[in-house]
Amino acid sequence: MTDINFSNPAANPDSRGSEARAAAQRADLRWDIIELLFFAYRDFVGDPDQELQAFGFGRAHHRVLHFVYRYPGLKVADLLDVLRITKQSLGRVLKQLLDEGYIVQKTGNNDRRQRLLYATAKGEALVDRLAGLQTTRINRALEEIGPAGTETVRRFLRAMIDRDDPDKVLETIFKAPTAKE
């Protein structure tokens, strides 16, 4: 069906004009890992995306609900730090989740300006389901590399994350020790 010289630059010797390039690519760059990360993440978030459609929600709703569930009593300001979006942007999504009963707010005890966020049973059920899909994929992948590999993957992913200026959620995550650390 398709018969192009796919990924075979040499087969387009010099039919190319002055600008077209099929040059040697810098070998010191991590092309393989870069692309594997792209595809892995695409499929990793693809599972929930499908499920979310049935609820009329998007990826943004998933992120909010996930972190509220995982860190009960999260403040709006903390959520903004984690998601790195503006409060206007968060506002729309959060309002929907509140209106439809996936999340509730409670006024802070110490500081009554704060609106602490909690997932409801309904919200919990949805997050669990979505996390279940992702867990299936992760477990399948981890099986291929064995128990020792799991720790390696964890350490790799941790090291990929910026540690300067961590938000409260990241602080919590980095507090949990990894083996050999």
Add this chain to the structure above:
Amino acid sequence: MTDINFSNPAANPDSRGSEARAAAQRADLRWDIIELLFFAYRDFVGDPDQELQAFGFGRAHHRVLHFVYRYPGLKVADLLDVLRITKQSLGRVLKQLLDEGYIVQKTGNNDRRQRLLYATAKGEALVDRLAGLQTTRINRALEEIGPAGTETVRRFLRAMIDRDDPDKVLETIFKAPTAKE
């Protein structure tokens, strides 16, 4: 400054109403890996995002330019498969990259309907620069887990990717063997 009971559900014993939950979270789900992937990918794409702003480009331009550079002579149809977007959506971004001289099209030799895509020297330079940023982060992370760990990470990421219905780029990627495979 913030004094909420962060990530300490027990400290909100039952000030919660009927809906608010701070329940035990399912221990069989891979919460840690799920969150590490989220933050790792956020920072991984964050590096290029900043750089792209200076060019008036977005993440979409990066993806297109990356794959065109990496797989010279890529057809429009293949690009659509890889990116999983519609041709209308690709059209806008691709047009900009063509107009501004980052990519050129060549009519296919066998099939003159095809427009084969190639990065220009200008496009090449930009992709290299962006890949350089990401490579720095990846190398830093790989250093922490040693050479054997690198192969483990590669195998993990590969196993995270759907292998049914692979597009042409994925076929190429999966053809390259990993150690122990």
Add this chain to the structure above:
DNA sequence: AATTTATGTCAGTCATGTTGACATATCTTG
């Protein structure tokens, strides 16, 4: 000659991000 395929394009919509301005309640500080 008729049909299919590869690509491009017009028009409208949606989701999710942005800035900037401003309101309200509450806490902190002089």
Add this chain to the structure above:
DNA sequence: CAAGATATGTCAACATGACTGACATAAATT
């Protein structure tokens, strides 16, 4: 206590990058 800072919410306008549906053109296939 009064003044200012902080936490949150909201209005309005806009940008990006997705989407659907319809249609056009050129070239290949049948």
